[in-house]
Amino acid sequence: MGIVGLGVISAAYLETLAASDAVVITAVADLDPGRARTVAAALPAARAMTVADLLASDDVDTVLNLTTPAAHAEIAAGAINQGKQVYGEKPLAVTLAKGRSILEAAAHAGVRVGSAPDTVLGTGIQTARAAIDNGLIGHPVAASAVMVTAGHELWHPNPDFYYREGGDPLFDMGPYYIAALIHLLGPIRSVTGASSRPQDHRVIRAGPRAGESIPVFVDTHVTGVLEHVSGALSTITMSCDCTATVASPIEVHGTEGTLCVGDPNTFDGPTSHRRLNDGGFHLLDLLAGYVDGARGIGLLDLIRTLPRHNARATGELALHVLDAMESLQRAATEGHRVDLTTDADRPDPVLLTPRAEWLGAGRR
Structure with a gap:
């Protein structure tokens, strides 16, 4: 390599x-x-x-x-x-x-x-997927995905690329959330959306360039609705203009319950479940995924999986995610629903696999 x-x-x-x-x-x-x-x-x-x-x-x-x-x-x-x-x-x-x-x-x-992203192959998203596939929330109806930050210039010494083509919040963080939604609910048929650019410049707050003003070339607050082929509807908000949120990174709602899913930018975020008429949410045990996952498991999965259709972090899935993001940008600019022109299979689930196994011979 x-x-x-x-x-x-x-x-x-x-x-x-x-x-x-x-x-x-x-x-x-x-x-x-x-x-x-x-x-x-x-x-x-x-x-x-x-x-x-x-x-x-x-x-x-x-x-x-x-x-x-x-x-x-x-x-x-x-x-x-x-x-x-x-x-x-x-x-x-x-x-x-x-x-x-x-x-x-x-x-x-x-x-x-x-x-990438291969974070969706960890125990966080895969446990949530197993819960859905096992019927724990009944028929999936909707989901929400939320990522808000006040801006990467608060911590990154050279944040310029975050505010240029390909680095805006949708293209930088959206792949984690959209790939997770596809794993959970399947491919996407169409999108609608809106976006804004509240700030034309950002001031670097960390490192040797602190105090320097940099231009913003992209919209930094994007929100939209994704219509999945399954009929489920996902709402998504990606923003570099907000301070904080108490919303779960991802929530999935079904006819019999709701899941609160951890950050898809991590491999092992907790998943909690609330049944119909329950008084609160209950943490689920790990059900699936690469245990103690880390960057690179998607590459190892691709290398070891010889039948092409069984690989999970594929270029075809990444192209579908890219289509969803570009279509969302277009929908926001043109003010109407946009149908995607690509399709992708919902990737195979990942069995609960200990770290020693996926680092070594692995298990399909």
Whole structure:
């Protein structure tokens, strides 16, 4: 495996992949050559390379693409053109057209594409899914997904990309929530929505650039309704303009009960259940998912799952998520319902799998 992009998120992937017997990291590359050399020095089989050399290397079968969103399509295309499968951070690309081009190129080359988020394969979302599939809430009717923050400039020393194409709250955080909703309720048929940009500039509050004002090029408060093929309706709010919320990150409502689901940006958020006529919510035991999941389990799942349709963190699912987000943006801009042009299978559920098993041979 070769890794392109060694920013903050790479540390989490490296911790998982270095501990797994399914992969060997043979190459790393970054725009900062010194950073690449430092990372390579800590990996017994890895060499620091340029991006071009990594993509062409005979020692790389799979490329892990951890670059910024604007570069996702370019790096993916470079890997595919060299006959390598690729797994990337979310979103798959910054536009649906670029996402389609990735999958079309992969199909032509006969290689596979996978994509984050893989947090949805942990015990949090998978326990909620098992509860739904077991009929615990009756027929699923609706869901809500809420993510609010006052802005990444409060903590991030270089938050510029969060306020450019592909980094807004919908494209940055939406993949976690929309992928979770697809796991829970199935694919999406159409969307409606609205969005706003309350602030044209943001002031960095942390790091050496504190006090610097940066421009905002995207809408930073997005809300919408997702109509699932199943008939269920999900409402979604993604915002960088609010202080806090007491709402559960995800709630799923059925004819016989409700689930409160943990943060889909984590692997093991708690799921609570309230039955019809109950006096309160009750925490569910773990029912499914990769136990103690961590970044990279989606990649391991893709590598180990040879029948294509059984993989879970697939490019096809990521393209459907991308379609939902771009359609929601379009619906907000044009003021009408937008039908999605992609489809995706609801991914297979994940059996309750201990960490030692998914790091090793794993279990399907």
